[in-house]
Amino acid sequence: MTNADLDTRIRACDRCPLRSGCRSPIPGDGHFGSRILFIGEAPGKNEDIEGVPFVGRSGKLLTSILQDLGLERERDYYITNIVKCRPPDNRDPSPAEIAACSGYLVEQLELMRPDVIVTLGRFSFNFLVPNRGMTQSRGQCFRIHGVADRPLSFAPVVLACYHPAVALYDPKKRGIITEDLSKLPEIIASVQL
Numbered sequence: 570m571t572n573a574d575l576d577t578r579i580r581a582c583d584r585c586p587l588r589s590g591c592r593s594p595i596p597g598d599g600h601f602g603s604r605i606l607f608i609g610e611a612p613g614k615n616e617d618i619e620g621v622p623f624v625g626r627s628g629k630l631l632t633s634i635l636q637d638l639g640l641e642r643e644r645d646y647y648i649t650n651i652v653k654c655r656p657p658d659n660r661d662p663s664p665a666e667i668a669a670c671s672g673y674l675v676e677q678l679e680l681m682r683p684d685v686i687v688t689l690g691r692f693s694f695n696f697l698v699p700n701r702g703m704t705q706s707r708g709q710c711f712r713i714h715g716v717a718d719r720p721l722s723f724a725p726v727v728l729a730c731y732h733p734a735v736a737l738y739d740p741k742k743r744g745i746i747t748e749d750l751s752k753l754p755e756i757i758a759s760v761q762l
């Protein structure tokens with residue numbers, strides 16, 4: 570199984586009702602062979618139109634912050650969401666929808682085997698690291714050995730980060746996100762290859 574095979578399976582998926590309300594499932598974007606994986610919640614309107622994750626206003630903000638840190642999507646990281654289809658009216662994905670779709674994320678994790686996973690927002694953070702609050706956890710690292718009761722064959726580090734959407738109207742949150750993401754080079758350097 571290659572990433573291209575998995576992308577093809579995801580794009581053909583109609584396993585849950587979200588498929589009927591979006592243009593297409595969106596597997597992810599970026600360099601799948603890199604050491605950093607970003608995980609958000611679900612595609613939004615612009616992502617659904619373009620078929621690429623994190624290309625709307627919050628995605629552009631995230632891309633800009635990462636470029637300021639010297640990180641380019643095509644070279645340095647891959648980015649995806651827990652749920653691959655856009656929920657109607659950008660509502661939160663339901664537990665049933667997350668359960669239906671998250672197996673793809675686990676497959677992506679096992680294929681990519683990133684050293685560092687950056688969770689964007691509480692949905693992706695609590696999917697990987699349950700029962701912890703975002704406010705207390707942001708900027709911190711957590712070593713995980715499994716996801717949703719499924720063991721992983723490797724043990725990546727999770728860096729908890731706010732979703733960039735919260736920074737669109739709150740400059741303080743942009744500063745916090747930048748501060749947290751600026752730890753990435755040090756984290757990458759400290760993680761054993």
Ligand code: SF4
Binds near residue numbers: 594
């Ligand atoms: S959200 Fe996931 S499980 Fe549901 S149809 Fe889309 S790709 Fe399939």
